[in-house]
Amino acid sequence: MYQIKVKFEQVGRSPVVLHQVAASQSLLDICLDNGIELQHKCGASCACSTCHLYVVTGMAFLSGITSREEDFIERAENPRPESRLGCQCTLLPGTGELEIMVPDQQQFVQEEEGILL
Numbered sequence: 001m002y003q004i005k006v007k008f009e010q011v012g013r014s015p016v017v018l019h020q021v022a023a024s025q026s027l028l029d030i031c032l033d034n035g036i037e038l039q040h041k042c043g044a045s046c047a048c049s050t051c052h053l054y055v056v057t058g059m060a061f062l063s064g065i066t067s068r069e070e071d072f073i074e075r076a077e078n079p080r081p082e083s084r085l086g087c088q089c090t091l092l093p094g095t096g097e098l099e100i101m102v103p104d105q106q107q108f109v110q111e112e113e114g115i116l117l
């Protein structure tokens with residue numbers, strides 16, 4: 001079981017801590033199951049970059065990154081060394097603590113509404 005602290009780039013949004021998170025789930029599914037909005041426009045098939053997030057600590061507890069995931073991370077907004085696609089990284093069997101940062105999801109709402117950033 002894992003504990004995951006979820007922080008948000010969205011201004012004013014407080015972090016949440018998820019307890020007793022079972023392994024073998026993707027970070028996308030964990031977020032969605034806990035009411036945390038994370039875009040996933042391609043339906044978790046590694047064909048977009050809207051589920052992009054940052055793994056601040058605990059990268060070793062996640063499945064490895066593929067070259068395809070790396071390709072799509074490069075297309076995300078503000079990719080960093082700690083970037084992952086939420087739908088592509090799953091918790092490995094084990095126990096530990098992670099901290100992730102969810103990018104501001106408002107950017108996608110504004111894109112859908114046709115607002116130029």
Ligand code: FES
Pocket residue numbers: 039040041042043044045046047048049050051072085086087088
């Ligand atoms: S939902 Fe599209 S790559 Fe994750």
